[in-house]
Amino acid sequence: MEATTAVPSAAPAAPAAMPPATAPRRRRGMAPLEPVSPRARWLLGLGFFVLFFAVWAAFTLGGFVPPTFLASPVTMVKEGYGLFTGFNFIHDIGMTVWRVVGGFVLAAIVAVPLGIAMGAYKPIEAFFEPFVSFCRYLPASAFIPLLILWAGIGEAQKLLVIFIGSVFQITLMVAVTVGGARRDLVEAAYTLGANSRGIVARVLIPGAAPGIAETLRLVLGWAWTYVIVAELIGSSSGIGHMITDSQALLNTGQIIFGIIVIGVIGLVSDFVFKFVNRRLFAWSTL
Template sequence: MDGFFAPLKPVGPGLRLALGIACFALFFLGWGIATYGGFVRPLFLASPGETLASGWALFVEYGFARDVLITVGRVVGGFLLAAVLAVPLGILMGAFKPVDAFFQGFMSFARYLPASAFIPLLILWAGVGELQKVLVIFIGSVFQLVIMVGVIVGSVRMDLLEAAYTLGASRRGVVLRVLLPAAAPQIFEALRLVLGWAWTYVIVAELVGASRGIGHMIIEAQRFLDTGQMIFGIFIIGLIGLITDFLFQAGNARLFPWTRGR
């Protein structure tokens, strides 16, 4: 056990998978005990079996697959829009201190503004269509991502830059050949984290003025006190997030193989 709990000691892929499955198993075991054992009323928490049955009915009877696709499209649209703006600006802020000094104060101010507070304004400006929901995700993601990318690029080791200058690299070459390759794996990781936040914003956006989507389904289920459908909708979001996490991790390992084993 001393070796098992050694600080920062890597965990093998087999053990990592087993521990992850065990965590899920304990969660569902506790959920089953609480519901099937009668400790929690079904009105407040549906059992795993009831939740699964509700989810099956959503897909078969109510076309829930379309809601899932609509919500995924909103998340991807807002997230990509934020990434296209935030990543280049964050790189400039991290690489060039005057750019950082110009934008830092505003970005630090803007990142504390809750995206949900903009919903009334966005409805006024863009209506209740898809643009409004995409903009909520954009506002909730872009400022956080700019700050994160700027910090990542600005934290690249200075000795790498000095070595590049010693070898005759230009300023442009230092940015393209040193800063970006050194920061790229962490920028990719920042994108993965911000994508998770984007999911929280799309659900908030779908609570107001939406006729389709996972968030709209959850609100409709709440009106009928159907906790099975509500829980299933939440689980679908978590499942999609888990899949995207694995895709980002696989992409990171493939694009930046020198980071394996960290």
């Protein structure tokens, strides 16, 4: 007999595994915490200003609001040009900027070291914190009558108003920032042989530096409100002095122009602070 050999039939090939279908990610224009591009941020911010001035122009140029109560954008620009050409307004701007910078720098020189000490050492915090918290709620404008008695109506009085309005805010915010340092980093530094002074200098201060810079940026905006209050009383120069004189003449165009100048200077200083902070503390944005 002829031997037959069974040839095993080839098993059917298993179908190739198909990659799981992934749903395409949809673009979310208005989702919580969804970032926007820098270009879109600039356009949106500029768009608000355009809309604001358009509404303002519509109400004033359309006759809905009397010019005595609210000048139009065109009148405001004309009055602003007159301030620079006829009243040496650039001198008033320089005096106001000098007062803000002087009082704010004095407050930072005192408040930043004190806030670091309070955040790093709990006994120091227990000693100063009740007084600093108490003074933080006192309006700086309430001190103006006393400061006029103590320092007169010169530059010292205006610098002191800004100093009082800023120093307690900076102190407490810096103390909170330094006191919120990560405990594991502190313990690791102790393990590596650091002493108390080294902990403050090489762990707490570098870790809190971006937060301290952000605190200074925020409080600088508050300092602008204090300087205008200081210039409203007993001042012969400055943006606040110009606003007071314009109010007596019912010149709302000059008043609005002075307010806008303050906002522009504050916005520029804010951008400068942000730029410097990104350069100095690049790791904080990661």
